[in-house]
Amino acid sequence: MVPGISHRYSMVKRYGRIIDVLVSNGFGYFVDKMGLWSMGSVRSRVKGRFGREQEKDTRPERARKVLEELGPTYVKFGQLLSMREDLIPLKYAQEFTKLQNDVPPFPFEDVKAVLKTELGGDIPELFSDFDEKPVAAASIGQVHKARLHSGEDVVVKIQRPGIRRIIEADLDIMYSLAGFAQQHIEEIKLYNPVAVVDELSRSIHSEMDYTQEARNIEHFLSNFENDPVIVIPRVYNDYSSDRILTLEYIEGIKCNKFEKLANENLDREKIATDVSEAFMKQVFEHGFFHADLHSGNIFALEDGRIALLDFGMAGHLSEDMRGLLVDALLAVTNGDSTQYIEVMRDLGVADEKLDVRSFKVDYDHFLFKYYGRTLDQVDATEVSSEMLSLLRKHQIQVPPNIALLFKGVMTVGGFAMQMVPDFNVTEIAEPYARKFMKKRFSPRNMAKNSSKNLWYVSRLLSRAPLQLSHIL
Numbered sequence: 001m002v003p004g005i006s007h008r009y010s011m012v013k014r015y016g017r018i019i020d021v022l023v024s025n026g027f028g029y030f031v032d033k034m035g036l037w038s039m040g041s042v043r044s045r046v047k048g049r050f051g052r053e054q055e056k057d058t059r060p061e062r063a064r065k066v067l068e069e070l071g072p073t074y075v076k077f078g079q080l081l082s083m084r085e086d087l088i089p090l091k092y093a094q095e096f097t098k099l100q101n102d103v104p105p106f107p108f109e110d111v112k113a114v115l116k117t118e119l120g121g122d123i124p125e126l127f128s129d130f131d132e133k134p135v136a137a138a139s140i141g142q143v144h145k146a147r148l149h150s151g152e153d154v155v156v157k158i159q160r161p162g163i164r165r166i167i168e169a170d171l172d173i174m175y176s177l178a179g180f181a182q183q184h185i186e187e188i189k190l191y192n193p194v195a196v197v198d199e200l201s202r203s204i205h206s207e208m209d210y211t212q213e214a215r216n217i218e219h220f221l222s223n224f225e226n227d228p229v230i231v232i233p234r235v236y237n238d239y240s241s242d243r244i245l246t247l248e249y250i251e252g253i254k255c256n257k258f259e260k261l262a263n264e265n266l267d268r269e270k271i272a273t274d275v276s277e278a279f280m281k282q283v284f285e286h287g288f289f290h291a292d293l294h295s296g297n298i299f300a301l302e303d304g305r306i307a308l309l310d311f312g313m314a315g316h317l318s319e320d321m322r323g324l325l326v327d328a329l330l331a332v333t334n335g336d337s338t339q340y341i342e343v344m345r346d347l348g349v350a351d352e353k354l355d356v357r358s359f360k361v362d363y364d365h366f367l368f369k370y371y372g373r374t375l376d377q378v379d380a381t382e383v384s385s386e387m388l389s390l391l392r393k394h395q396i397q398v399p400p401n402i403a404l405l406f407k408g409v410m411t412v413g414g415f416a417m418q419m420v421p422d423f424n425v426t427e428i429a430e431p432y433a434r435k436f437m438k439k440r441f442s443p444r445n446m447a448k449n450s451s452k453n454l455w456y457v458s459r460l461l462s463r464a465p466l467q468l469s470h471i472l
Contacts (some may be wrong), residue, residue, distance in 0.1 A: 010034045014173060021069045025062040030188075060095035064343040067096070072103045072139035073163075073170050080203045083292070083313075085388040085397040086440065087196045105137040110142065110161050118241040126239065129154075139163070140208060142225045145249060153249035154236060157210065164208060171201050190395065201401065207312045210245040216311040217247070230278050231307040250307045252299025266300045272419040273428065274306050279412045280432040283405070287317045291408040294415055315404035321347065321438055325405070326433050329383075335370070337363040347402065359394050366390055380426040381413030 017037075022031055027158040057065070067078040081088050082096035111132075112123060123130045129147040136143045141159045148154060179191035206212055215234045224230045231250065253260045255271055275298055282289035290297075299307040317325070324343050331340035337360045352394035366386060384406045391398055398406070409425070416423040 008065065011169065014169070018070060018173065018177070025066050025069075026057075026059075027066070029061065030181065030185060033179070033185045035184070036180065042248065051425040058091070058095075060089075060092045063092060063128055064095045064098060067099060070379075072101070073167050075099050075101065075103075075168075076204065077174070077200055078138040080200055081196075081208075083411075084403060085385060085410075086392055086403045086406065088191060089392070090385070090389055101138040103137050103139050105134045108132045111142075111158055114158050114161060114243060115156075118244045119239060136179055146246075148236070148239070152236075154239070155249050156239070157247070159208065159210065159243040162289060167204055169372070171197065171204070174200070192393070192395070192397075195397065199400065199403075203313075209242055210240065211242045213245055214240055214314045216314045219288055219314075220290070220308070220311060223282070224278075224290065227278075229274050229305055231301065231305050233307070233309065234285050234385050236291050250299060250301070250309075252301045252307050255298045255300055255415070256295035261300060264300075266301055266302075268419040269423070270304070271300055271306065272416040273300075276412060276416050276423075276425045276428040277340050277432075278306065278308070279408065279425075280429050283317065283408075284322060284429075284432040284436040287319065287322060289315050289405065289408055291315050291319070291404040291411070293412045293420060295406065298415065313404065315401040315408065317401060317405065319440070321401075322436060325402075326437060329433070330408065335364075335367045337367060340367075344396070345401065354394065362390055362393065377426075379413075379424060380429060381410050381417070384409045453468070 019031055019036055022028070064078065067074040078096040078099045079101075082093050082099065085093045087098075115126065116122060119126055127146045128151075131145045134142040134144050135155070139160070140163055141157050144156045146154050146156050148253065174197045175194065178197045181188045181193050190460060214237065216230060217235050220232045221234070224232050234248040235249055236246040236248075253264065253266070255261070255275075258268070261268060261271075275293060279289065279293060290308060290311060292310060293308065297308065297310040297450045299309065301307060324346050328340060328343045328347075331337075331343060340363060341354075341359065370383070388398070388403075388406055413425040416425050
């Protein structure tokens with residue numbers, strides 16, 4: 001078959017498969033609204049148009065099943081969306097957290113071929129030992145344990161052959177379907193599905209670029225170079241590429257293995273505190289943070305230190321942006337919706353399209369829960385989740401790094417409460433926020449940019465007199 005024709009035939013088949021899966025899970029209404037019946041099977045057309053479906057599952061549950069049935073790349077898309085409550089409704093994000101990577105490993109012959117192509121040698125030339133069986137397999141890649149000829153134990157993450165082509169094809173289809181949905185389905189238009197796919201595309205491309213993850217790790221290594229508690233694995237750049245990432249092997253216990261932690265006399269509250277403090281250092285001191293600190297990415301070492309893993313999802317925050325985020329938190333604790341809207345505008349989140357009156361009504365209702373509290377009395381995880389829901393309701397587009405920060409706060413807060421149910425991560429955040437503000441208003445920093453900082457201080461004094469004393 002001619003290559004171009006073969007590609008079009010494959011795409012038509014893929015569209016047909018998606019339509020059939022949507023209809024079989026009770027989403028024939030959407031197919032009808034988008035006018036895509038002609039792409040589905042005869043059975044789907046009959047069931048979708050004439051069948052009276054009595055679905056027992058909720059829409060979010062059925063949406064999860066659609067992703068599971070469509071295969072590994074769609075499962076990966078769903079997992080990424082589960083981290084973005086600013087893009088999709090909370091119920092869907094929560095349901096998508098149940099998606100699991102149930103992907104068989106790709107053959108060892110493919111592993112050898114990728115290593116040969118990327119690193120220019122066969123396994124015996126590159127490694128003194130290399131385990132054929134992967135220690136983990138996922139939709140984008142899999143991980144093997146190995147040993148270098150110099151004696152260091154390493155883990156080698158290898159990208160699945162052909163996955164980029166598959167993901168690009170699926171993204172093309174998703175863009176097309178999102179465009180149809182945005183044009184024809186009012187209840188979906190609210191969520192700007194094309195923008196959702198844009199963010200999804202950005203995230204998946206970043207995750208497929210192993211050189212970017214290597215740069216992230218080098219950045220974290222530099223930031224935690226002399227830290228007595230946090231361990232970051234070393235990158236072996238000579239054995240890495242954009243499709244291969246070779247890292248120092250770290251022996252530890254996954255932090256969701258409570259029995260093993262107890263057997264090693266490792267204190268869960270100390271682990272929760274150490275991880276939370278590491279995250280707050282990243283946010284307030286480094287301006288570069290790990291956005292996915294769940295229990296699978298955190299190892300407890302037998303000497304009491306903590307190893308952080310999987311650095312594909314990281315965010316940057318400038319000093320100005322960190323200042324505005326603290327200002328936003330002050331607005332929450334001071335019950336000041338006007339100040340909060342000002343901060344949102346400074347962050348580039350709120351624009352002239354925002355219905356300020358409507359937003360203030362909803363925001364004042366939200367603020368009532370937190371008015372008069374000090375920073376350490378606010379649950380940052382709860383605030384982040386509620387705030388994302390509010391921003392989404394008013395169709396406020398959150399910049400990627402701010403969305404990643406919300407996601408990071410909720411993830412590390414969830415991890416800490418998994419370790420200790422009544423743990424409040426905001427109590428850890430409060431001294432870091434205070435230290436950041438003291439530094440920001442030090443004579444040296446004020447002199448660097450006097451006009452900007454004087455404006456900032458005057459606004460802070462006018463809007464947050466009650467909370468300023470708690471910070472300064």
